[in-house]
Amino acid sequence: MSRHVIRPFEEADLRAAAGLLAQRHKDHRKRHPLLPAEYEDEQLALVEVTAVWESESASGAVLTKGDEVTGYLLAAPKTSPVWGPNIWVESAGHAVREPEHIRDLYAAAATKWVDDGRIAHYVLVPDDAELIDAWFRLGFGSQHAHAIQPALTTPLPPRDLVVRRAVREDIAVLAELDLVLPQHQGLSPVFSAGGMPTLEEALADWEESIDDQDYATFVAEYNGQVIGSSIGCSLEKSSSHTGLARPDNAGFLGFAAVLPAARGLGAGRALGEAVLQWSADTGYTSVVTDWRVTNLLSSRTWPRLGFRQTFHRLHRLIGY
Ligand SMILES: CC(C)(COP(=O)(O)OP(=O)(O)OC[C@H]1O[C@@H](n2cnc3c(N)ncnc32)[C@H](O)[C@@H]1OP(=O)(O)O)[C@@H](O)C(=O)NCCC(=O)NCCS
Incomplete structure (x- = not known):
């Protein structure tokens, strides 16, 4: 034998x-x-x-x-x-x-x-x-989730929330929101070592990219104030989803953040659903996103919207 x-x-x-x-x-x-x-x-x-x-x-x-x-x-x-x-x-x-x-x-x-x-x-x-x-x-332990769901038509947000496409006048708050994700992920229990832009860098970035048609940026307003943003694009823009982990004809929920004081009002759901709706309208079959599994907020929010995990990124650090 x-x-x-x-x-x-x-x-x-x-x-x-x-x-x-x-x-x-x-x-x-x-x-x-x-x-x-x-x-x-x-x-x-x-x-x-x-x-x-x-x-x-x-x-x-x-x-x-x-x-x-x-x-x-x-x-x-x-x-x-x-x-x-x-x-x-x-x-x-x-x-x-x-x-x-x-x-x-x-x-x-x-x-x-x-x-x-x-x-x-x-x-x-x-x-x-x-x-x-x-x-x-x-x-090894679990570090990061890749997830998918069909692109679909979603309900309108609750009446006290307005979700709309971002415009040039939103640049200041969009830049502020860009810092919210790395700030949150630098804290316990994520402790991410990912870099954080300065506010000036984020502003300059938005000045240059606000009209880029490859990205659909949404903002959520509550009582007339922008409290969150999300970005949808083709999954082909993402270097983290390649090969077997890149579904054909997929949209990508590439970013979402809600200001800390405004969390839990439904804005995260509404912003995620805006990207699902945009993906359906654009003709994508599915939508992909990913999150740090130690991010207690995103790891609870995205599955609630219907995302199902496809791949687990596992991590091991040797020597301690
Ligand atoms: C993730 C984030 C965008 C969610 O926004 P939010 O406005 O707080 O979320 P919502 O109030 O719309 O909640 C969305 C859903 O997730 C659930 N949820 C959100 N936070 C939760 C928590 N801490 N515990 C349990 N469920 C939670 C809500 O119950 C809701 O589900 P439901 O509509 O079925 O009741 C926001 O928390 C955030 O900005 N976090 C920091 C940055 C970040 O992690 N961005 C995502 C990067 S992948």
Whole structure:
């Protein structure tokens, strides 16, 4: 009887890896039919795995039984300093027949990553309970959610709220609202290290971009005062949703914030729904968004609007 063997990932493994990835994606699409259908095709899955393999400093492992590849794990570092000394497993970077085997693959591949000083590990995992459990038992925890729902027609906001498209006169409050998200996410329990623009930078940005037709900016007014904003655009504008995690013809709820004193009045819902309605009117099939799972506000608000989580970004920091 042949036994499982683990060895470093080689170029010759790409085709077998693509077969495993296409199967994983087929299973994933049974739960989320709005995810892109094309990656059920092994040829297109191959394009994605090849892209990971060809990323600078990519490395990983495969699991074989006899002549057959039964699992693989591939990762590469990102250059942005926000991720620390990192290694990233993207959505096309892993697939296994048996969820438990991801632990063997990680054990083999992570030696080099940590030897290279890459101690901040990230992985994008489909919402498969057994697979997530296996990653959790490697010391990973949940950091970020990717979610989707159909683009749809939404009810009008409550009578005391007005939601409308932003105009040039809103620039001052739009800039103020730009700081609200990073301010909130810098606090406990998110503790995000993401950068924060100055008010002057945010103002200059809005001066330049307010008329950009690629972005639909909405504001919510309460008693005649703007208290929140949201932005919708094509999902293609987002670098965080790529490959298997980028549904075809999707809109993107890319930003929303409500001033702290005005939260809980329904403005967040109304602003999110404005983007759902805009997406339906624009002809998008679905709408995608994402949030830090430690952000108690967004992680509670977006599921209430109907967003369902597709991928979990898990994170592990080694050494402490
Ligand atoms: C997220 C945010 C935009 C929501 O705006 P809001 O005006 O407070 O939200 P709403 O009052 O419209 O509530 C929306 C829904 O989420 C629920 N909700 C909101 N906050 C909640 C909380 N803390 N606990 C439980 N449910 C909550 C509401 O009950 C509501 O659901 P319902 O309409 O079915 O009753 C706002 O909290 C915010 O600006 N947070 C900081 C910045 C941020 O996180 N932006 C999102 C980035 S992804």
